[in-house]
Amino acid sequence: MAQARAGEFDEFVAVRWSGLLHLARLLTGGDRHRAEDLVQESLVKLWFVWSKVADEAPDAYVRKVMVRAAARSARRRWWGERPVAQLPDTAVAGDVSAVVAERSRLEAALGQLPAKQRVAVVLRYYQDLPEGQVAEALGCPLGTARSHTARGVARLRQLLADVIEPVG
Amino acid sequence: MDHFERQLARMMHHSEQQSPFEPRHRERLRAGVRARRRARAAQAAVGSVLAVAGLGAGLFLLPHSHARDEPSAPHPRPAISPTPSPTTTPTPGMSPTPPSSTATNSAPPSGTATSQLPTPGSSSTGSEPTPADSETDTASAPPATSTANYTSEPPPGRSAPPATSSALVGPTG
Numbered sequence: 001m002a003q004a005r006a007g008e009f010d011e012f013v014a015v016r017w018s019g020l021l022h023l024a025r026l027l028t029g030g031d032r033h034r035a036e037d038l039v040q041e042s043l044v045k046l047w048f049v050w051s052k053v054a055d056e057a058p059d060a061y062v063r064k065v066m067v068r069a070a071a072r073s074a075r076r077r078w079w080g081e082r083p084v085a086q087l088p089d090t091a092v093a094g095d096v097s098a099v100v101a102e103r104s105r106l107e108a109a110l111g112q113l114p115a116k117q118r119v120a121v122v123l124r125y126y127q128d129l130p131e132g133q134v135a136e137a138l139g140c141p142l143g144t145a146r147s148h149t150a151r152g153v154a155r156l157r158q159l160l161a162d163v164i165e166p167v168g
Numbered sequence: 169m170d171h172f173e174r175q176l177a178r179m180m181h182h183s184e185q186q187s188p189f190e191p192r193h194r195e196r197l198r199a200g201v202r203a204r205r206r207a208r209a210a211q212a213a214v215g216s217v218l219a220v221a222g223l224g225a226g227l228f229l230l231p232h233s234h235a236r237d238e239p240s241a242p243h244p245r246p247a248i249s250p251t252p253s254p255t256t257t258p259t260p261g262m263s264p265t266p267p268s269s270t271a272t273n274s275a276p277p278s279g280t281a282t283s284q285l286p287t288p289g290s291s292s293t294g295s296e297p298t299p300a301d302s303e304t305d306t307a308s309a310p311p312a313t314s315t316a317n318y319t320s321e322p323p324p325g326r327s328a329p330p331a332t333s334s335a336l337v338g339p340t341g
Binding site: 010013014017018019021022026036040041043044047048099102103106107121122125126128153156157160163164 | 180181183193196197
């Protein structure tokens with residue numbers, strides 16, 4: 001029984017690993033090491049409740065754990081973020097592929113946001129969650145989650161103005 | 169959702185890169201599970217030890233707390249000497265008997281000049297015979313004898329009757 005559960009868990013992790021790592025990278029503003037730590041920490045917590053949530057929604061459980069941990073990082077200062085006025089130099093488009101450059105620029109811009117704004121934006125635009133579920137994942141009222149999202153998007157408009165040209 | 173928000177969502181989705189679940193990830197995950205399991209076991213052990221220690225301390229201190237409720241020393245003797253000298257005159261301020269369970273040998277106030285000393289045969293006598301016993305025999309009969317009828321007569325061997333009897337005797341005499 002335990003072996004079967006462990007096999008299911010391994011299979012779940014192998015299938016979801018890439019997506020979870022990408023979500024963690026967005027939540028951490030592109031910090032790959034911190035993103036791996038976040039995924040590991042969340043999966044360890046999932047292991048101990050696997051028998052309870054395996055048949056229900058393990059994805060939602062892991063996502064909630066990751067989001068809560070990423071949002072708490074604003075208080076813990078895990079990543080040693082130092083907001084700067086100007087974005088740091090990123091990879092030049094001629095040296096690497098356009099996709100990598102775009103990703104680096106996006107992660108750098110996300111790294112400029114406060115943790116809760118970043119989490120709200122990622123949940124809203126990458127996970128495509130409705131505002132109610134964003135608020136639930138953040139553990140805050142709906143209006144607060146909406147405010148986090150709006151402020152984060154407004155800040156990203158400034159940071160990514162040269163990447164995403166406005167229409168018309 | 170405007171153009172920027174659509175582009176932002178597209179960038180987030182397209183920037184995902186495939187990263188396989190490698191054996192090092194698996195080993196690290198196993199190590200994390202083992203570490204967390206050890207931490208949980210340690211927490212449970214510490215909690216059990218603290219619970220047992222607290223229970224033991226509570227059981228150890230419980231009997232001692234009962235002992236504190238009881239007096240640790242005998243009651244103090246009355247401030248008034250049980251055998252006053254015949255020359256002393258009783259003062260009204262002297263209380264006949266304090267309401268204690270021990271035998272008090274204070275004399276009840278009376279109208280005679282001499283103090284009424286307890287007689288050996290009466291219920292209010294103290295255990296110590298005094299030289300003034302002969303004088304009290306000539307004085308008016310102490311009302312303690314009536315009290316002796318009121319209360320049960322103590323056996324001859326007993327020296328101190330209950331103090332409540334003398335307390336009742338005083339005002340009536």
